[in-house]
Amino acid sequence: MAEDRFDAIIVGAGIAGCVAAYKLATEGLAVLVIERGNYAGAKNMTGGRIYAHSLEKVIPGFADEAPVERKITHEKISLMTSDSNFTVDFTADALGVAGQDSYSVLRGVFDQWLAEKAEKAGAEFIYGIRVDDLIVRDGRVGGVIAGEDELEAEITILADGVNSLLGQKLGLVTEPPAHQIAVGAKELIRLSPEMIEDRFQCNPGEGAAWLFAGDATHGRIGGGFLYTNEDTISLGVVATLSDLVKGDKPIYQMLEELMNHPAIRPLVKGGTLVEYSGHLVPEGGYGMLPRLYGDGVLVVGDAAMLCINLGYCVRGMDFAVSSGDFAAETVIEARKAEDNSAATLKMYEEKLANSYVLEDLKTFARFPHFMESTPRIFNEYPEMIKKMMLEMFVVDGTPAAPIRKRMMPAIKEVGLLTLARDGWKGVGAL
Amino acid sequence: MSTVNVDAKLSIDKFYVDEENAHIALKEHIDDAEFAKLVLACPAGLYKIDESGTKLFDYAGCLECGTCRILCGITILEKWEYPQGTLGVEYRFG
Numbered sequence: 001m002a003e004d005r006f007d008a009i010i011v012g013a014g015i016a017g018c019v020a021a022y023k024l025a026t027e028g029l030a031v032l033v034i035e036r037g038n039y040a041g042a043k044n045m046t047g048g049r050i051y052a053h054s055l056e057k058v059i060p061g062f063a064d065e066a067p068v069e070r071k072i073t074h075e076k077i078s079l080m081t082s083d084s085n086f087t088v089d090f091t092a093d094a095l096g097v098a099g100q101d102s103y104s105v106l107r108g109v110f111d112q113w114l115a116e117k118a119e120k121a122g123a124e125f126i127y128g129i130r131v132d133d134l135i136v137r138d139g140r141v142g143g144v145i146a147g148e149d150e151l152e153a154e155i156t157i158l159a160d161g162v163n164s165l166l167g168q169k170l171g172l173v174t175e176p177p178a179h180q181i182a183v184g185a186k187e188l189i190r191l192s193p194e195m196i197e198d199r200f201q202c203n204p205g206e207g208a209a210w211l212f213a214g215d216a217t218h219g220r221i222g223g224g225f226l227y228t229n230e231d232t233i234s235l236g237v238v239a240t241l242s243d244l245v246k247g248d249k250p251i252y253q254m255l256e257e258l259m260n261h262p263a264i265r266p267l268v269k270g271g272t273l274v275e276y277s278g279h280l281v282p283e284g285g286y287g288m289l290p291r292l293y294g295d296g297v298l299v300v301g302d303a304a305m306l307c308i309n310l311g312y313c314v315r316g317m318d319f320a321v322s323s324g325d326f327a328a329e330t331v332i333e334a335r336k337a338e339d340n341s342a343a344t345l346k347m348y349e350e351k352l353a354n355s356y357v358l359e360d361l362k363t364f365a366r367f368p369h370f371m372e373s374t375p376r377i378f379n380e381y382p383e384m385i386k387k388m389m390l391e392m393f394v395v396d397g398t399p400a401a402p403i404r405k406r407m408m409p410a411i412k413e414v415g416l417l418t419l420a421r422d423g424w425k426g427v428g429a430l
Numbered sequence: 431m432s433t434v435n436v437d438a439k440l441s442i443d444k445f446y447v448d449e450e451n452a453h454i455a456l457k458e459h460i461d462d463a464e465f466a467k468l469v470l471a472c473p474a475g476l477y478k479i480d481e482s483g484t485k486l487f488d489y490a491g492c493l494e495c496g497t498c499r500i501l502c503g504i505t506i507l508e509k510w511e512y513p514q515g516t517l518g519v520e521y522r523f524g
Contacts, residue, residue: 108524128516163496185473245467256434276439278473278493
């Protein structure tokens with residue numbers, strides 16, 4: 001090995017890239033991370049929450065030292081119309097138990113901590129440099145090109161995010177179609193920690209995750225989200241691109257209206273907007289995975305489209321951690337064998353396949369299509385629930401019919417068969 | 431409900447705009463229907479149609495999400511790349 005040749009160069013200091021760097025450096029390998037932002041996380045954004053299990057394996061007890069925002073102990077999901085909101089609200093001690101805990105995070109803050117861990121372990125970081133291209137010789141990736149500079153590595157790890165221009169150049173990643181990609185817009189709203197705890201009925205250090213279907217996206221495929229942070233609230237909207245463009249309301253207008261919804265307005269009242277952000281989400285699931293490796297190269301995190309949205313549960317960061325972890329293990333093995341060919345790096349895909357990552361993506365492989373083909377989730381069902389709830393709760397002096405009779409008209413508007421069919425398909429896809 | 435002013439929201443964000451170099455460029459002839467998609471989907475509201483029907487686009491304020499690239503990368507975009515290193519949006523919170 002030439003002295004100036006790295007064992008691994010990682011493009012992108014997000015979660016997957018930093019975890020890979022941390023693990024490789026810990027094992028004594030020469031690793032360089034190149035990030036185009038001025039610090040790790042400068043270009044990154046999440047809803048969002050991280051399920052702790054996978055990072056816990058890499059850095060045990062991480063939540064005690066990392067700048068996590070709040071431990072999520074309250075789960076809420078809602079069906080929303082323009083003037084109503086039906087919520088399932090669940091809290092249990094089990095949500096906070098080690099190993100199944102999750103935390104709201106802000107990536108501009110969190111990723112810097114993770115990068116620092118990797119740096120302390122011995123990884124090198126360069127910030128403010130955009131990798132323009134890859135060194136490719138005889139079909140084998142041998143490092144990166146940034147402007148006039150070339151940097152060589154035995155293995156290059158593409159952690160360059162959902163718009164993996166480098167993965168596309170190599171032909172590993174194909175340009176995702178608009179029905180497999182959603183766009184998210186988010187406002188970060190500052191409130192005092194006490195206000196957040198009061199409004200969301202949480203203990204200090206604990207918080208809520210909340211997902212909305214229906215009017216949050218004005219009936220388009222997607223949803224709203226709300227996560228409580230230490231002294232801010234992340235409020236946002238995510239909408240599938242192919243469907244969003246068939247509507248008549250811009251994504252940022254959806255977010256504004258969500259914020260002004262009668263169910264949300266009191267929660268953000270008095271808050272100050274401190275940041276507005278946007279990002280893409282790869283939502284196609286198992287069906288949109290790219291080729292995960294090639295000669296001298298591995299693809300991790302969002303670049304590998306490792307993400308899942310089940311409506312009640314959104315995951316990406318725990319997959320990012322594990323993909324970075326498995327990529328590092330693969331590089332360690334490949335360096336021992338002194339072989340960076342695709343045949344050896346295939347190990348990375350096998351590790352993913354033998355873990356919860358591809359298992360879960362496979363289990364829910366049919367769900368993205370179910371959401372896409374069942375627009376009623378975002379229109380008719382929130383309306384139906386609203387009507388049923390009004391039948392239940394409104395008392396106005398007119399003689400009341402038995403509840404079964406009062407509920408049926410709302411259900412019949414959708415159709416009993418349709419409801420049964422959607423329920424069956426939905427359960428089948430989950 | 432009043433139409434939201436996205437520019438006011440973006441003004442809170444931290445940007446290092448590359449004044450010399452546009453990282454997104456549109457083609458000369460722009461299809462109306464394609465442009466209309468971006469008016470709806472760009473979270474930064476950078477694709478606009480003014481009262482006289484003129485199409486407007488400004489790359490300053492770009493959140494670098496890639497929405498326009500996915501929707502119209504081959505139809506009305508001439509180029510989409512990340513801004514040069516150090517430049518573009520900088521999330522303090524993310």
